Amino acid sequence: MYYRLAIKNLMSQRLRTFLTTLGLTVGIASLVVFTGLSAGLRQAIYTNILNNGSLTELTVQGKSGGSSLLSLIPTSQTKSHITPQNMADIEKIPHVTKVYPEMNYGNVSSLQISIVGQTFQTDTMIFGMPEEYLADTLTTPELQNEWNNATQNYPAQPYPAILSSRIIDLYNFTVAASSKLPHLTEQELTGLDLKLLPDQSTFFNSVNANTNPETAKLIGFSDKTSLIGVTLPIDVVRKMNQQLDPKYQDSYLQLYVEVDSADHTDEVQQTIDKMGLDTTSTQQQIQTFEQNFRFISLGLSMISFVILIVAGLMIANTFFSATSERKNEIGIFRALGASRTNIQMIFLTEASLLGILGGVVGIIVGLVGEFVLNIIAQKILPDVTNKPASIFLDNWLTLLGIFLLSIFLSTFFAFIPANQAAHLEPLDALNE
Amino acid sequence: MIELKNVQKVYKTGDETVTALKNINLTIQDGEFIAIVGPSGSGKSTLLHLIGGLDKISDGEILVDGKNLQKLKDKELSHYRNKEIGFVFQDFHLQSHLTLLENVEIPLMFATGKKRKEATMQKKAKELLTLVDVGDRMNHRPAEISGGQKQRTAIARAIINKPHILLADEPTGNLDSQTGKSIIDLLKKLHKKENMTLIVVTHDREIANEAERIVEIKDGKLIESKRSEKFTR
Ligand SMILES: Nc1ncnc2c1ncn2[C@@H]1O[C@H](COP(=O)(O)OP(=O)(O)O)[C@@H](O)[C@H]1O
Ligand SMILES: [Mg+2]
Numbered sequence: 001m002y003y004r005l006a007i008k009n010l011m012s013q014r015l016r017t018f019l020t021t022l023g024l025t026v027g028i029a030s031l032v033v034f035t036g037l038s039a040g041l042r043q044a045i046y047t048n049i050l051n052n053g054s055l056t057e058l059t060v061q062g063k064s065g066g067s068s069l070l071s072l073i074p075t076s077q078t079k080s081h082i083t084p085q086n087m088a089d090i091e092k093i094p095h096v097t098k099v100y101p102e103m104n105y106g107n108v109s110s111l112q113i114s115i116v117g118q119t120f121q122t123d124t125m126i127f128g129m130p131e132e133y134l135a136d137t138l139t140t141p142e143l144q145n146e147w148n149n150a151t152q153n154y155p156a157q158p159y160p161a162i163l164s165s166r167i168i169d170l171y172n173f174t175v176a177a178s179s180k181l182p183h184l185t186e187q188e189l190t191g192l193d194l195k196l197l198p199d200q201s202t203f204f205n206s207v208n209a210n211t212n213p214e215t216a217k218l219i220g221f222s223d224k225t226s227l228i229g230v231t232l233p234i235d236v237v238r239k240m241n242q243q244l245d246p247k248y249q250d251s252y253l254q255l256y257v258e259v260d261s262a263d264h265t266d267e268v269q270q271t272i273d274k275m276g277l278d279t280t281s282t283q284q285q286i287q288t289f290e291q292n293f294r295f296i297s298l299g300l301s302m303i304s305f306v307i308l309i310v311a312g313l314m315i316a317n318t319f320f321s322a323t324s325e326r327k328n329e330i331g332i333f334r335a336l337g338a339s340r341t342n343i344q345m346i347f348l349t350e351a352s353l354l355g356i357l358g359g360v361v362g363i364i365v366g367l368v369g370e371f372v373l374n375i376i377a378q379k380i381l382p383d384v385t386n387k388p389a390s391i392f393l394d395n396w397l398t399l400l401g402i403f404l405l406s407i408f409l410s411t412f413f414a415f416i417p418a419n420q421a422a423h424l425e426p427l428d429a430l431n432e
Numbered sequence: 433m434i435e436l437k438n439v440q441k442v443y444k445t446g447d448e449t450v451t452a453l454k455n456i457n458l459t460i461q462d463g464e465f466i467a468i469v470g471p472s473g474s475g476k477s478t479l480l481h482l483i484g485g486l487d488k489i490s491d492g493e494i495l496v497d498g499k500n501l502q503k504l505k506d507k508e509l510s511h512y513r514n515k516e517i518g519f520v521f522q523d524f525h526l527q528s529h530l531t532l533l534e535n536v537e538i539p540l541m542f543a544t545g546k547k548r549k550e551a552t553m554q555k556k557a558k559e560l561l562t563l564v565d566v567g568d569r570m571n572h573r574p575a576e577i578s579g580g581q582k583q584r585t586a587i588a589r590a591i592i593n594k595p596h597i598l599l600a601d602e603p604t605g606n607l608d609s610q611t612g613k614s615i616i617d618l619l620k621k622l623h624k625k626e627n628m629t630l631i632v633v634t635h636d637r638e639i640a641n642e643a644e645r646i647v648e649i650k651d652g653k654l655i656e657s658k659r660s661e662k663f664t665r
Binding site for chain 1: 481484486487506507510511513514515517519525527529530534537538539540541542543550553589593
């Protein structure tokens with residue numbers, strides 16, 4: 001009966017009901033969109049971080065940033081490479097299951113490729129990593145097979161090579177876009193011949209020397225190899241370094257350390273830090289990301305909350321004016337035996353109905369809004385690797401929470417007016 | 433039994449004080465039909481409101497079946513209005529956005545104790561609407577029916593919780609005399625059938641003469657409490 005009465009009352013004041021609910025609907029819809037966006041972005045970023053390394057992996061570099069571009073150039077003095085002794089020490093740390101070294105060729109090189117009927121030459125770095133590690137980073141068993149076959153031929157050329165999958169995004173959105181060249185896909189490039197010209201550079205003339213070109217074949221793409229160069233089996237790079245300068249042959253750019261469980265990543269990381277080496281880990285990245293992301297989602301939620309507070313005040317206002325407009329009704333109800341609690345319940349039931357209405361409509365509007373925004377976003381955003389199907393991520397528990405919040409807010413803001421209505425003297429109300 | 437002992441009611445509005453009732457002593461037996469008469473502004477409505485627990489007395493006491501109304505808390509007083517009192521007003525006070533049926537059901541909403549099912553509530557309200565002769569209009573709204581039908585609906589609403597005491601404040605004041613007569617007949621019929629105490633405030637001598645006893649008030653004072661002509665004759 002309370003609900004029937006409340007529905008009748010709201011129906012008899014359709015315009016007011018609509019306007020009051022509108023504010024709530026907008027607030028709830030924006031909250032749905034913002035929480036969906038937060039969760040969606042978070043998911044997308046997680047997918048990206050985790051693609052580059054699992055929670056049981058960490059990367060070790062020499063002190064003062066061995067991975068910066070400048071430090072790779074032999075003339076630079078900032079470089080501090082990792083020694084085989086460092087590697088051996090790390091292998092002995094408890095919970096470390098595997099250590100993979102990455103070595104770079106000690107000088108810049110150039111890369112020549114022929115695609116779309118043209119030959120391109122660009123500066124590049126040459127990196128070397130253990131064959132079995134590289135095989136694992138390839139995306140399909142076919143490619144892994146091909147890789148394993150190709151490494152059997154060593155030391156015969158062409159060497160098997162891997163490029164970073166991001167290089168295609170980079171090419172498509174910079175080079176191809178600006179010079180009207182066709183877009184490329186991984187499939188088109190797989191199997192391509194790569195001509196490596198060690199010690200040749202278009203930017204650093206000083207390094208140019210007459211070294212024999214090496215040939216390689218692009219077996220596939222990986223998320224885990226360096227963006228700025230070609231990755232070959234480590235033995236190839238070690239041999240090239242021997243010829244260049246023996247001091248490079250046993251010095252590593254970085255180490256990939258695998259830990260037996262994510263619970264031990266922190267511990268291992270601290271031990272390596274104490275050895276005077278720099279470490280980065282996915283776990284640490286996620287922690288930093290979580291900290292930063294909390295501010296973003298908080299900021300977005302704040303916007304919704306401001307809208308919701310305004311909507312709440314609108315509801316309070318509606319019920320305050322209802323209290324004075326409906327004095328007669330309150331008086332009759334009191335004469336017919338309604339207690340203060342009954343009057344309060346009548347008002348709060350109406351408020352909770354507004355909350356339910358605003359919640360349901362707001363969530364529907366929010367979800368439709370997400371759908372539309374996602375279509376637009378998918379058109380605008382570039383087609384990058386790991387691009388999610390939707391930039392929004394909805395969770396029914398969050399939606400349920402938002403729905404309950406809607407009911408809570410409207411009931412909360414109606415509480416004082418309802419209390420005021422309940423404390424009207426029956427006769428004063430009746431005589432209105 | 434309703435007992436009023438030295439009842440006084442003073443209204444304070446700003447600096448002004450209006451003494452609406454002075455030193456009223458009155459005893460009403462169960463099942464009596466009483467008419468309260470007197471000029472406008474003499475305090476008739478005030479008296480009815482005090483008996484019905486809609487207002488608080490300033491001095492004295494009102495006992496209903498031994499219960500001191502002044503000492504009841506809001507919940508108890510509401511329960512008293514809901515279960516023991518039925519109110520009928522001059523201007524009906526029906527809810528315009530509710531159907532007659534829903535209007536009649538309102539007091540059931542506030543009944544404490546065991547929860548009634550909607551269907552049971554509806555059945556009861558329908559029976560009463562049929563009893564007061566508006567059964568065929570029960571899904572209409574108050575705006576769609578005549579004044580007499582509105583008052584019949586209000587009476588059905590007043591008696592749905594089977595009160596002991598039915599209070600009517602000029603129930604015929606907004607009706608033509610013929611319709612007014614039929615409303616009084618209905619009230620009398622219910623009074624007899626259910627053995628309810630019936631207290632009717634009226635201007636109309638003819639109506640007052642239908643009562644078993646007439647109480648006259650002037651300037652807030654009870655000046656006469658006599659058997660009506662009909663009964664003294
Ligand atoms: N709420 C009120 N505030 C102030 N004075 C009131 C109030 N209600 C009634 N009165 C005064 O009390 C007196 C009795 O009023 P009422 O009982 O309504 O008279 P009646 O019903 O006999 O016409 C009148 O003088 C009236 O002005
Ligand atoms: Mg009056």
